[in-house]
Amino acid sequence: FTVAIVGRPNVGKSTLFNRLIGRALALVDDVPGSTRDRREGDAKLGDLTFRVIDTAGLDAAEPGTVEEKMQHQTALALESADAILFLMDARAGVTPLDRHFADRLRRARQPVILVANKAENIRGAAEAGEAFVLGLGEPVLISAEHGEGMAELFDALAPLAAKSGGDDEMASADAP
Ligand code: GDP
Numbered sequence: 001f002t003v004a005i006v007g008r009p010n011v012g013k014s015t016l017f018n019r020l021i022g023r024a025l026a027l028v029d030d031v032p033g034s035t036r037d038r039r040e041g042d043a044k045l046g047d048l049t050f051r052v053i054d055t056a057g058l059d060a061a062e063p064g065t066v067e068e069k070m071q072h073q074t075a076l077a078l079e080s081a082d083a084i085l086f087l088m089d090a091r092a093g094v095t096p097l098d099r100h101f102a103d104r105l106r107r108a109r110q111p112v113i114l115v116a117n118k119a120e121n122i123r124g125a126a127e128a129g130e131a132f133v134l135g136l137g138e139p140v141l142i143s144a145e146h147g148e149g150m151a152e153l154f155d156a157l158a159p160l161a162a163k164s165g166g167d168d169e170m171a172s173a174d175a176p
Pocket residue numbers: 007008009010011012013014015016056059117118119120142143144145146
């Protein structure tokens with residue numbers, strides 16, 4: 001089960017990635033030929049284990065406009081992931097770039113979980129209402145930096161992992 005984290009620059013993709021893989025940064029693979037593009041690692045959330053892809057490298061390293069980088073980021077996610085975590089910034093609210101991303105992701109064949117990060121000290125109702133315009137359902141409110149909302153993120157991901165064959169497939173998939 002592979003999950004890709006996408007979203008505009010600075011919403012907290014890398015922070016969430018680091019939290020999901022724990023402190024075992026040494027386990028992060030540099031994907032040959034695309035080290036600037038993404039980082040992959042083994043994530044753990046509750047009793048769920050899965051592969052996670054951080055597409056944030058694109059923000060800084062790729063040439064082109066933010067929209068072009070986002071297109072590339074989204075294409076990468078769509079070709080390699082079973083599910084997508086679409087991060088937005090709960091404090092900033094919905095921006096035009098978020099809408100741009102959402103337009104593309106609504107047509108994805110994979111399930112997309114809308115995640116509103118930086119939601120520490122935020123009660124939720126107003127932000128959830130605004131985020132609804134993205135057409136991706138209600139956001140899961142988290143704080144990647146403070147580790148809040150991880151149980152809710154688990155609740156959103158667990159059924160998808162189970163559907164795609166369970167979370168123990170990773171080890172057997174690596175076997176010859
Ligand atoms: P990325 O560009 O999407 O990968 O975003 P980063 O992970 O680099 O984070 C961008 C900035 O947001 C950094 O300064 C982080 O410390 C900050 N940040 C990330 N998560 C949170 C959070 O949950 N709450 C707050 N307040 N800041 C956060």
